[in-house]
Amino acid sequence: MQQPSASPPGRSEVPAATPAERVWLWAAILAGAWLRLAYPSRMAVEHFDEAIYASNVLFGAESNWQYPRREMYAPPLLPAAIEWLHIAWGATGQAVPGWLPMVPALTCGIATVPSLWWIARRWFSPQAGIAAAWLIALCEFHAAYSRTALTDVPLALLVLWAVYWFGRALEAHSKWFAVLAGVFTAAAWWTKYNGWLPVAIAATGAVLFLRVMRAPRPAWLRSGAVCAIGGVFAAILWTPVIWDCQDIGGYAAVANNHRGYVEGWSNWFNNARQQFDRHGAAYAGWLTVLGVCGPTLALQLATVSRRRSSAPTSADSDPVYAWDGTRLFWLAVNGVILVVSPGSWFPMLIGVGIICSALALKHAATDRNERLALAAALVLVWVTSLVVATPLYRAYPRLTMPLIVGGVLAASIFWRRGWAPFADAPAGPAWCGCLVIAVLGTAIAFFRGSIAWEDRTGYRAAAQSIGADGASRWWSDTRPALVYAVVEPGFFYQLRVNGAPGLITGGADVVHNAPLGNQLFVAVGPLVGGTDEGRSVWFSQADEFELVGEYRAARLSSITRFDHSPDVAARLLDDDSATQYRLYRWKGRNTGAP
Secondary structure, three states: OOOOOOOOOOOOOOOOOOHHHHHHHHHHHHHHHHHHHOOHHHOOOOOHHHHHHHOHHHOOHHHOOOOOOHHHOOOOHHHHHHHHHHHHHHOOOOOOOOOHHHHHHHHHHHHHHHHHHHHHHHHOOHHHHHHHHHHHHOOHHHHHHHOOOOOHHHHHHHHHHHHHHHHHHHHHOOHHHHHHHHHHHHHHHHHOOOOOHHHHHHHHHHHHHHHHOOOOHHHHHHHHHHHHHHHHHHHHHHHHHHHHOHHHOOHHHHHHHHHOOEOOHHHHHHHHHHHHHHHHHHOOOHHHHHHHHHHHHHHHHHOOEEEEOOOOOOOOOOEEEEOOHHHHHHHHHHHHHHHHOHHHHHHHHHHHHHHHHHHHHHHHHHHOOHHHHHHHHHHHHHHHHHHHHHHHEOOOHHHHHHHHHHHHHHHHHHHOOOOOOHHHOOHHHHHHHHHHHHHHHHHHHHHHOOHHHOOOOHHHHHHHHHHHHHHHHHOOOOOOEEEEEEOOHHHHHHHHHOOOOEEEEOOHHHHHHOOOOOEEEEEEOOOOOOOHHHHHHHHHOHHHEEEEEEEEOOOOOHHHHOOOOHHHHHHHHHOHHHHEEEEEEEOOOOOOOO
16 A cells, blocks of 8 residues: 555545535434434333343442343443433433433434445545435334344444544554554444454455555555554453453353354354344335435436536537436336335345445456555455354344444445536535435335334333332232342333332242242243243243233334244234233242341
C-alpha cells in the first residue's frame, strides 16, 4: 500500500452530503426508529437470556449483586447498563416500564442506520450509503431483536465500527486508528464472548487484500503491526472480564459451557437451513421487501442520471436524462423474487453481498484502487466467514445478527456506481420519493403489521395478575410468601418487578429446602422446567401442589420459541395450554434451615 496522502490514488475524496442525500438519510433514520419504537406496550422481558441480563438489580450480596452464574451467559457490559437503567428509573418512584431493559438495544438498533450509511458511503459511494441505511432501517429481523434486552444488536453495531476502524488503520498504517479499532473490539468483547470477531476479520481481510494487490513485503509488515496493535489493545481492555469470571471457575468454565452449543460439521446443513431459510422466512415481512427494493427504485426515479451529451453541438453542455438500465433490471428481478417468495430476502442478501464484494475486489485490483480493494476484502471475508461459521453452532436466530449487518454492508456495493450522483439531484424530488415510501410503508403496516411488533407480554401480564391477586389473596397470611419460577427467568423477572416475592429455582424440588416459616408458591408458564426433562420433573411432582390461580396471557414470541427445538416451538405456537399461566401453593411442610 502507498503511504497516506491528501488524495490517495485510485479513489477521490468522499463528497460532502448534499441536501437530497440528507433527506434520504433522515427519512431512513425516522423509518428505522418508527419500526423499532412503535407499540412500546408490546415490549417486555421474556427470553431466557434477556431475563438474566435484566435481573442484576434484583439480587444482593448473596449472589454478588447479579443473577447467579450470570457470567455463563454474557460479559458484564449489557447487564450493567440495564442495571443502571433500573436504578435511575427507580429514583422516579414509578413502576418499571416493560421497554426499559430494551433501551440499550433500541439505541444501538437505531444507531446502526446512520452508521451503515456513513461507512458504506465512505467505502463505496453515497448511493451505497443510502441503500445500506434503508436496507437495515426496514429489516424486520434486525428491528425485532432491537426490541429485546439481548446482546446481539449492540454486538453487531460494535463489530461494524471495529471493522471500519481496522480498515482505516490498514489504509493509513495508523497506530491510533488501530487503537480505536481495539477499543471498539473490546467493547464488543465486553458485550458478547465472540466480540473478538473484528480482529479475525481484519487480519484475514488484510491477507486477502495484500495477496490480491501483490503488495510488497513492507506493506505486509505494516499491516501485521496494525492488526497486532488493535488485537493486543482489545485483549488488554478485555482482561477485566476474565477476572469477572473467577467466581464460576474462570473463563475456562465459560468456554467449556459454550462448547456445548457447537454442533460441528455433522449438523451444518440442518443448522444452515434453519438459520438462513426457516428463521429468515419467519422475519420476512413486506416492510423488509419494501426496504430491499422500494427506496432504491424511488431514488432512481427521483434522481435520474444526468449525463452530458456526447454530440458535438452547441448544446453539448446541456444534461440529458438516462436510465441505469442494468441495475434497474436486476433490481426488478430481485423485486419479483421477493414478491413471490419474501422469505428469500436473507439468502438473497448474502448472495448479492458475496458476489458484489468479490466483483468489487476484482475490479479494484485491476484498477489498482487500493481503498476499494481493502474495503471489499474486509466485507467479503466478513460475510463468507460467518456464512461458514454460524451454522456450526446451534441454530439460534440471534446468532445471525452480525451476518445480517455485514451482508447489508456488502450488498450495498450493488449501488456503488451507475446511479445518479446526488450532486445533480435537487431536494424536492427526494422529499417526494421519501413520501411515496412513507405512504407505502404505512399502508403495509396498517394492513399487514410486522413481526417486529409481536406481543412479548405473556409473562408480564400473568405476573401482574399474580401480583395483584397475591397481595389481596394468596399471600395475605401472616407468614411471608415466596414465589418460585421453575427455570423460567422471564417469569421470575416479571414477578419481581410486578410485586411478587419471587425467587428463581433450578427445579420444583427446591421447595423442600426453602426457609422455614414461609408460604411457598410456584408460578408455572409455558416453559416450566426449561427443558423437556425439567418439564417432566415438574409434572411428576405436581400432586404436591394445589392450583390457586390460572391466568390467560399472550403466547411466547417467536424470539423465544425459535430458541427451542422445532417440536417445542410448534407446541408453543399451536397448543392452547401455551397461553395458560398458573400459580400453585405447595401442600407440604418445608424442612429447610431457617
